[in-house]
Amino acid sequence: MPAPAPYRGRFAPSPTGPLHLGSLVAALGSWLMARRSGGEWRLRVEDLDPPREVAGAAQAQIRALAAFGLRHDGEVEYQSTRGAHYAAALGRLLDAGDAFECHCSRADVAGQGGVHRHCVAGARRADPAVRLRVPDGCVIAFDDALHGQVAQDVATAVGDIVLRRADGLWAYQLAVVVDDAAQGITDVVRGADLLDSTPRQILLQQRLGLSTPRYAHLPLVVDASGHKLSKALAASPVDAAAPLPALALAWRILGQDPDAVATATGPAGFLDCALATFDVTRIPRGPVRLPAAMHNTPVAHRD
Template sequence: MSRNAESPGRHPAARCGRFAPSPTGPLHFGSLVAAVGSYLDARASAGNWLLRIEDIDRQRTAPGAADAILRTLAGLAFEWDGEILYQSRRRDAYRAALSQLRDNGDIYPCACSRREIAARAPAVGVDGAPVYPGTCRSGLPHGRDARSWRMLAPDEEIVFDDRVQGTQRQDVAAAVGDFVLLRADGEFAYQLAVMVDDAAQGVNSVVRGADLLDSTPRQIWLARRLRLPVPTYAHLPLVSNAAGEKLSKQTRAQAIDATIGSPLLAAALEFLGHVVPADLRHAPLPEFWRWAIANWSITRVPARRSATLGHRLPP
């Protein structure tokens, strides 16, 4: 449910956080953990918590999934500030950012197909994809048209302090190479959209799953080149199934049932390293949230990339 955003005069240490699910299916427990962590971290500082639906990839968006996610969050008494931002309505903003980067000489057209890149790539990168070998850096091959636009990788190591995972370092050129901002199918890449939207929404604190940890250096580099503020980052451990796979639509993660209420939220909070008193496990949702906000500490969150849920979810 939405609430009115707090005034700009809120506490100077207040964090502006966000939860930004992709509507590829219903909300599962792994996504709930990210929602709970980001929500509590913002509210514990008397800050704002925003909602963004990352539906920029039309091929992956499932009809009705966004509304189902919102109903689940409302059913668990999450309260978000202001209006919901939908990436599918923000293409003009992404186009303007791409034009700025082109004018600055930060991007270039690329004619390479995935097959060509795989054949020439020197290594596999952090995303599991081939590291782009820079084939089109000096111009398109004769007779070839652009398929995508790529961002020049920095010739420096990107270093940042993650509030959960500690100091992170990445040589983006070696880890992924020049990366795509406008895809061959005409869709804007997540890396560009997320940084443009975080700046537009005033997000200064990103709390999300550790599956995006390796993307963060690219996003920081983009923010620098676009002259956008860089938020702080906290990457929470991912929830894995018994096979060690991240919970997702692809691994057939089950949708959560909001009618379970506080026991479900307690399970998410305990996964994040917090001990929930027995008398709070079945408390009314407003009472549970008051306790959780008052007792949240990100220092209790385990500094690991993933973990298997140690017990069954409440029925």
């Protein structure tokens, strides 16, 4: 039996704004899990959706990560440069009959309960989407390092999966699968908001003949109402000029011992202490509520 590939993780933010606390938790958690395994930590900018992107956000996020001491290996990957690779993968799926053009409108899909199972007869449009064909009874199960076994009936929960949108933009699900394989990613550590996306990504990996990485989904940071922090505090970036308070808060959200990093005097020292004491078994499985006093306070302080 061949030896397992060396650990290679990644962090893949979307350039829709500055780095916020939820993103920092995902970055710190994935960095710690990569480094404690003696592995690499790659950085990928998921700039697939120009209408949602903020000018300069990608470079600001990269600078912020460096200020927090979270330095990546290799060159930064930009999804906006990889359209030819996505097109090649899509061509293979079309040639195999695993993908098809879909002329349905959003209203057509809404009429099916929001889950595409068949195209509306006679529907035609100049700009069809392309979907992955998902057969009835298609159940995908996997073992998540934090959540245990997760199973999803992709046909009933998701339906036929969009691979290229009607506006011509590449869908996240296809791009992330192609890029994880191309970068040799062995372990995907990310927020639990993407837990439900994992079965459809595994299905795509199977259809494309790609290996499936290991997965771990970190707790989401939510406000007092249970809303995802990235939506509630989108305008409250972490303060890269004063990194220790935000790192300490992210460390606590990951369920780790605050005393282990209490004497750190800078990002490098903090990460040394964190790496020496990091305990995966302490990571919460459910969402973590941000203390109420912090809801409207930027912490000199994200699928």
